[in-house]
Amino acid sequence: MTPQAARIDRAARRTVTAHGQTIVHENELLRHPVYTRVVHWSYAIFFVLALLSGFAIYSPWLFHGLTPLFGGGPMTRLLHPWFSLGFVVAFALQILNWLAPMTWTSDDRRWLKGLKTYVTNAEPLEPEYVGFFNAGQKVYFWAIVVSAALFLITGIPMWFPATFGRLIVAISYVLHDVAALLMLAGFIIHIYEGTAQQPGTFQAMTRGTVEKRWAWTHHPAWYRAVTGRDPRGDYERALQRGNNRAP
């Protein structure tokens, strides 16, 4: 991160953190601080608006269903680039915020090799080495980074076609669609993983906290880092006592 980017990150974090708090109950850990949550939901809102307004223009099959949400076709066309710009700005803050925990490591390659175990819920606990984010989350994050860049690069010629010319717009049109489909697929999986698939995850992004049980189950290395305790040992002790209390 360049010093300038670090300054933006620090300033944004300071501004938001000054107006918020996170209440951590007994047996809970702080997962996402106020700043992360505010930034996440900011770009989440812009994302959904850009998604709906974009897919309104994507296909004749969706045009009549989605354009009324934004006040008709011309308004949809007018607003879409601004929603998208809002997303890009807010998401850029998250990139700065999460650059360190999202960095790819050799453990992530290992995790991907065991993807089948993860998808089939074959093991109750995640492998010991899984830190703040697992490799699946990192793949989603970097896929969004790539598709957001693709969106931005192709979106500007589509916004100002007279400046860029016919051929560039025609090529951008296809790449914009590819980015949209990539994001939509990731978004569906993201919502599923963050809600129904993993109970206790959604509150990490709303209230900002997770249960300790959640932490040693899904992110054992992170649990070890923040509590200084052995995740496997704590899990086994909780199992023996037959309840969910952390020791």
Place this chain on the structure above:
Amino acid sequence: MPTGTLQIRLSSGHVGSTPGAGVQREEEVCKYIDVTTCIGCKACEVACVEWNDMPFQQTTFDNTYQTMPSTAWNYWNLIKFNEHTRDDGTFTWLMRKDQCMHCEDPGCLRACPADGAIVQYTNGIVDFQQENCIGCQYCVSGCPFDIPKFNSSTKKVYKCTLCSDRVGQGLEPACIKSCPTGCLKFGTKADMRALADKRAQQLREHSGFPNAGVYDPPTVGGTHVIYVLHDITKPELYGGLPSSPQIPVTYTAWKRFAKPIGLLLTLFAAPVAFFHYVMEGPKEPQPPLPKPGPPSVPQ
């Protein structure tokens, strides 16, 4: 834009059948332009501006007789003046009346995502319906002839209508009516094509233009505006008329097939997620909470 008198056979961004398709028998119309007898008087330019009540705008002097570099949102008809030196060193003007070609397979209509913003009437005229236009300008990129022009204050795109309002009432387009040399003619596609072929033959056999021919490009299914050119092998000489106009594949195969199939495949993630939950269940934090048992003391 007289949708009352002309039946629509093709509509942009439209799902399902087009209401007007096939309900009336109508001749396909065509504008015939013989560039070899055009004198560059620009009467057609004036007639176009007058009939369509377009505001006058400043012309651009660019060391040529051409009114401005290209057509504009409020200037749909432009004579392109090109100075050309023949092989024998003599000089000639190549003058071509530039306007919408009213393609049989219109790239603008293919590209347009808004329902009914671009329509093609049964008589072959391609017309913009500004009340349905969303101002995305995909049509600009879909047109091989650089015809649709965006008005940034109304956020709509405009172009030659082939005077669909006049044609709907049985009149010829304004440009045709104004032409003093008869190099512009208007009639059915079949008649105009036959006339153009005959004129090209005359040029080849009697006027010393062995390459004379008719410009009616098959790559866009033919056009409802056809040219007789002195040299059909070099249409680019006439102010950049493309010899093989193409609609970008973006607005044909990609838009028609790849987009809906891609979206369906992507949305498939939703049932996959749902059935994953049904079959594998959630990943509970471990150990799971004890299920509430029956009350120990009967109430």
